[in-house]
Amino acid sequence: MDLTRSEKRMLDGEEGDLIREAMRFLVALGEAYDAGRMIDITYANVFIASSFWGEGALTRDLIEAAVREGVKVRVPTTFNNWGFGCPSTPPSIWVTMEVPPSVKEQVVSENEIARQLGIVPTWTCTPYLVCDTGWYPLGSHISSVESSAVVYFNSVLGARTNRDCVSSFYAAITGKYPAYGFHLDENRYGAYHFDVQAQVTDPVSYALLGIYAGQKAGIETPVFTGLGRPQTEALMELSAALASSGAISMFHMVGVTPEAPDLETAFGGQQPLERFTVTQADLEAVLGKMSDQEGKVDFVCLGCPHYSIYQMKEVADMLDGKRIHENVSLWVCTSPEVAMFAEMAGYADTIRAAGATIMSGPNYCPLFGPGRPGPEYTFAHPDYTIGAIATDAAKQAYYARPNLRAEKVFLGSREKCIQAAVAGEWRRD
Amino acid sequence: MASVMHGRAVVRGSVEGEALVSRTPFSFFLGVNTDTGVIIEEGHPHQGKSVAGKVLVYPYGKGSSGDCLRLWRCANNKAAPIAILCTKADSVHVQGAIVAGVPMVVLPDLAVETLIETGDRVAIEGHVVTVLKQNRKT
Numbered sequence: 001m002d003l004t005r006s007e008k009r010m011l012d013g014e015e016g017d018l019i020r021e022a023m024r025f026l027v028a029l030g031e032a033y034d035a036g037r038m039i040d041i042t043y044a045n046v047f048i049a050s051s052f053w054g055e056g057a058l059t060r061d062l063i064e065a066a067v068r069e070g071v072k073v074r075v076p077t078t079f080n081n082w083g084f085g086c087p088s089t090p091p092s093i094w095v096t097m098e099v100p101p102s103v104k105e106q107v108v109s110e111n112e113i114a115r116q117l118g119i120v121p122t123w124t125c126t127p128y129l130v131c132d133t134g135w136y137p138l139g140s141h142i143s144s145v146e147s148s149a150v151v152y153f154n155s156v157l158g159a160r161t162n163r164d165c166v167s168s169f170y171a172a173i174t175g176k177y178p179a180y181g182f183h184l185d186e187n188r189y190g191a192y193h194f195d196v197q198a199q200v201t202d203p204v205s206y207a208l209l210g211i212y213a214g215q216k217a218g219i220e221t222p223v224f225t226g227l228g229r230p231q232t233e234a235l236m237e238l239s240a241a242l243a244s245s246g247a248i249s250m251f252h253m254v255g256v257t258p259e260a261p262d263l264e265t266a267f268g269g270q271q272p273l274e275r276f277t278v279t280q281a282d283l284e285a286v287l288g289k290m291s292d293q294e295g296k297v298d299f300v301c302l303g304c305p306h307y308s309i310y311q312m313k314e315v316a317d318m319l320d321g322k323r324i325h326e327n328v329s330l331w332v333c334t335s336p337e338v339a340m341f342a343e344m345a346g347y348a349d350t351i352r353a354a355g356a357t358i359m360s361g362p363n364y365c366p367l368f369g370p371g372r373p374g375p376e377y378t379f380a381h382p383d384y385t386i387g388a389i390a391t392d393a394a395k396q397a398y399y400a401r402p403n404l405r406a407e408k409v410f411l412g413s414r415e416k417c418i419q420a421a422v423a424g425e426w427r428r429d
Numbered sequence: 430m431a432s433v434m435h436g437r438a439v440v441r442g443s444v445e446g447e448a449l450v451s452r453t454p455f456s457f458f459l460g461v462n463t464d465t466g467v468i469i470e471e472g473h474p475h476q477g478k479s480v481a482g483k484v485l486v487y488p489y490g491k492g493s494s495g496d497c498l499r500l501w502r503c504a505n506n507k508a509a510p511i512a513i514l515c516t517k518a519d520s521v522h523v524q525g526a527i528v529a530g531v532p533m534v535v536l537p538d539l540a541v542e543t544l545i546e547t548g549d550r551v552a553i554e555g556h557v558v559t560v561l562k563q564n565r566k567t
Contacts (some may be wrong), residue, residue, distance in 0.1 A: 026528050032439035032518065129541070147494045147521070162520040165497030166528050181520055218454060219489045219517050247454065247519045248490040318541070399493075401471045402460045 018066035022170035030178025044172035045144040074175035124335030143171035147243035154250035158258035189268030190223030207394035209243025239396040291411035299389030303333030304396040316347035319354035325424030330356040442532025449483040450467030456492035457499035466508035485510035490522030
């Protein structure tokens with residue numbers, strides 16, 4: 001790779017051990033993809049997950065030493081982490097969720113490291129809802145973790161990011177990222193055409209479309225036609241589903257995606273590899289495979305990805321004056337920032353009055369288990385099961401059996417989930 | 430007989446071992462116990478088998494960006510595959526292989542998951558992948 005003088009300085013260790021390690025990684029990543037150079041990024045969204053550090057490159061000692069030397073992130077940076085340390089978390093959560101002291105200590109120290117590095121602690125998988133200008137100048141290079149956010153950034157906001165993980169942290173502290181993948185024009189065109197002839201209007205049907213298209217397109221970019229102009233929440237669900245059943249980084253929705261004013265532009269003037277017509281029957285088949293039909297419900301989980309304030313309002317409206325079934329836990333997951341708005345707007349009171357719990361920040365990431373926090377916790381307890389879960393999120397449903405060991409999974413609209421929470425059971429349509 | 434394939438080593442290494450082949454896109458997040466390497470994805474043809482110490486072969490990685498951390502975690506727990514062979518290089522899995530130090534070779538023009546079968550002996554030397562077929566009924 002051709003490195004600038006300042007990039008070479010970083011690689012040579014002249015700016016400290018952590019920066020050297022970061023540049024080593026970014027160069028290795030660039031060489032893996034034949035990148036010729038580094039690009040400057042304008043934003044990063046990172047994980048700080050020391051539970052995974054260990055032997056190898058990124059150790060706690062290395063990061064702590066860098067913090068002492070005054071290393072800071074070089075671009076605006078947000079992070080998501082286990083949110084037990086976030087200010088909106090009531091201290092009682094440590095007890096009710098049976099958080100082991102070692103996990104608490106680890107999470108608190110990670111949060112402190114992030115603060116000292118100058119990272120904005122958003123504690124959410126939807127940073128674009130709470131900490132963003134919304135619209136990126138075309139061609140803005142960023143680096144983001146969170147597979148659903150990656151798709152949203154590329155497809156809805158017009159920013160450019162690969163499906164990143166460790167690289168985002170390294171990009172944040174160097175301001176650099178190798179020029180490959182979705183940062184380059186030629187890799188951003190569509191590959192498969194999905195002409196949607198089904199009724200796709202609500203977030204659940206967008207999510208089913210995402211599961212369907214993710215399976216077909218795999219790692220290549222889908223282009224959608226036949227859809228209207230969906231609301232933000234539907235685009236979040238579509239993004240999350242595409243990155244669950246597939247390894248999708250970006251979609252084009254003609255008329256919505258900034259780079260897809262028309263079909264020809266979305267494909268860069270090339271022919272699609274294949275065309276699919278998506279029918280109602282296709283989406284019903286996806287739903288039939290993912291969702292059980294009827295039965296008792298133990299746990300209802302909403303907010304995967306984290307709910308927006310408008311979704312919080314809808315939940316409050318639906319729960320107003322109702323009481324959820326005594327055998328059911330209803331959790332509504334959102335960011336601490338949206339939770340604060342919900343408090344101020346009075347939605348939170350209504351939601352709690354019905355017996356539901358607002359989980360703000362990934363105290364409980366829907367992909368893991370309630371009462372079983374901490375990375376790998378559910379895996380470490382093979383006898384653990386969440387019971388029968390109902391959700392309005394296809395991503396949650398997709399991971400519920402392996403990650404939560406759900407006995408049954410019900411997938412349906414928010415309204416249907418709330419009805420099930422009140423009735424204690426999921427009823428056949 | 431041995432067949433030799435030339436790919437692109439995104440993480441270079443020199444290892445030899447037994448292949449475990451997933452013909453569908455693979456997710457560590459969806460279904461690998463990071464303490465043991467055992468595949469726990471519901472309905473995966475190799476559910477119950479371990480990726481630890483194997484040459485793991487799949488078309489490409491899919492799913493959460495947590496996959497990278499899971500592979501790293503496997504490596505910390507000595508439960509990682511000794512190498513990964515794939516057809517397409519998903520960025521999350523490439524990052525996981527780099528940080529975990531697991532040799533990874535991309536064979537972009539070959540449906541690698543159809544050329545190698547579970548149980549085959551596979552040697553990896555930089556960009557070169559040599560497959561020693563097991564005796565099996567045809």
